[in-house]
Amino acid sequence: MILVGEIRDRETARIAMQASLTGHLVFATLHTNDAVGAITRLLDMEIPPYLIASSLSGVLAQRLVQVLCPACKVPAKPAADLCANLLDPTASRLYQRGPGCDKCHGLGAVGRIGVFELVTVTSKLRSLIITRASEAEIREAAHSDDFPSMFQDGLVKVADGQIAYDELMRVTEPDRPRADELPADPEPVPPPQPALVPLRVIPLN
Ligand SMILES: [Zn+2]
Numbered sequence: 001m002i003l004v005g006e007i008r009d010r011e012t013a014r015i016a017m018q019a020s021l022t023g024h025l026v027f028a029t030l031h032t033n034d035a036v037g038a039i040t041r042l043l044d045m046e047i048p049p050y051l052i053a054s055s056l057s058g059v060l061a062q063r064l065v066q067v068l069c070p071a072c073k074v075p076a077k078p079a080a081d082l083c084a085n086l087l088d089p090t091a092s093r094l095y096q097r098g099p100g101c102d103k104c105h106g107l108g109a110v111g112r113i114g115v116f117e118l119v120t121v122t123s124k125l126r127s128l129i130i131t132r133a134s135e136a137e138i139r140e141a142a143h144s145d146d147f148p149s150m151f152q153d154g155l156v157k158v159a160d161g162q163i164a165y166d167e168l169m170r171v172t173e174p175d176r177p178r179a180d181e182l183p184a185d186p187e188p189v190p191p192p193q194p195a196l197v198p199l200r201v202i203p204l205n
Contacts, residue, residue, distance in 0.1 A: 004028035010045045017047060020055040032093045033045060033173075034150060035061035035119040036139040039129060053126040059119045063150060065163045066109040072098030073108070109156060113162060115154040121146055142162040149175050 005031045009014045011033050020026045032038045038059045076096035100106035119125070119142045128138050143149060148156075152175065154168040 001025045001027070006030070007042075007045075010047070013042055013047050015044045017051050017055045021051075021157040032061070035117045035147075036135055037061075037140055040135045042134070049130050049132055053121070053129040056121050056129075058121055060121075061117045061150060062110040062114040064156070065115055065154065065167055065171055066067075066097075067111050067113045067162055067165055068095050068097060069101065069104035069108055069110045071103040072101040073161070074098045076164070082169060094158065094165065095161045096164045113157065115146060115150045115157065115163075115168070117150040117153060121155070143175070151175050 001022050002016070002019050004026060005015050007016060008031075010132070016026050016028050016201055030041050032041050036059070038061075039052060043049065056156050073095040074097075076094040078094055084136040095138070099109045104110050121129075125138060128139060128141055133141075137148070150170075151172045154163065154172055157163045158165045158168055
C-alpha cells in the first residue's frame with residue numbers, strides 16, 4: 001500500500017498510476033472542486049485516459065462544514081429554495097446558528113463535519129473516460145448510478161439539524177439539473193418565410 005501526500009504534477013501522477021497498475025493499493029489527494037473533477041485534473045496533467053480508466057478505482061471528495069452548537073442553535077424556517085431541494089421539508093428538523101453560549105465560546109458552532117461524495121469508477125465511467133467525455137457527462141453518469149453528491153449528503157445533515165443550510169450553500173454548489181430533468185425546449189418557431197410575390201407574365205409581342 002502506498003500513500004501519496006498530494007498529486008500536484010504530472011510526474012507524481014504518473015508514478016502513482018504506475019504503482020497502482022503493478023498491484024499496489026495507492027491512496028492520494030488532489031485539489032479539485034468535486035470528485036469527478038479529479039478525473040479532469042488528471043487529464044490536465046497529461047495522464048492518458050486509458051491509464052486513468054485502468055488504474056483509478058474511486059474518488060472521495062470532501063468539504064468541511066461547521067457543526068451547529070447543540071446548546072444554542074435555534075430553529076430555522078425552511079428557505080424557499082431549500083423546499084425545492086429537500087424532499088420533505090416538513091419532516092426535517094432545521095436549525096440555524098444560535099447567538100453563541102458558554103459551550104461554544106460564543107461562536108454558535110462546535111467543530112466541523114465533512115460532507116462527502118464518492119464516485120466509484122464503474123465500467124460505464126471507464127468507457128466515458130477513455131472516450132474523453134466531458135466532465136458534465138461523467139458527472140451525470142456518476143450521479144445516475146446512485147452516488148449522492150456532496151450537496152445531497154449535506155442536505156441530509158441539514159435535515160438532521162447538524163449543520164445550517166446557508167453554511168452548506170456557502171461550501172457546496174447545488175446540483176445542476178440533469179439533462180433529462182430540464183424542461184423540454186419549446187416548439188421551434190419556423191423562421192419567417194419571405195412573402196411570395198406573384199409573378200406577372202408579360203407576353204412578348
Ligand atoms: Zn453555543
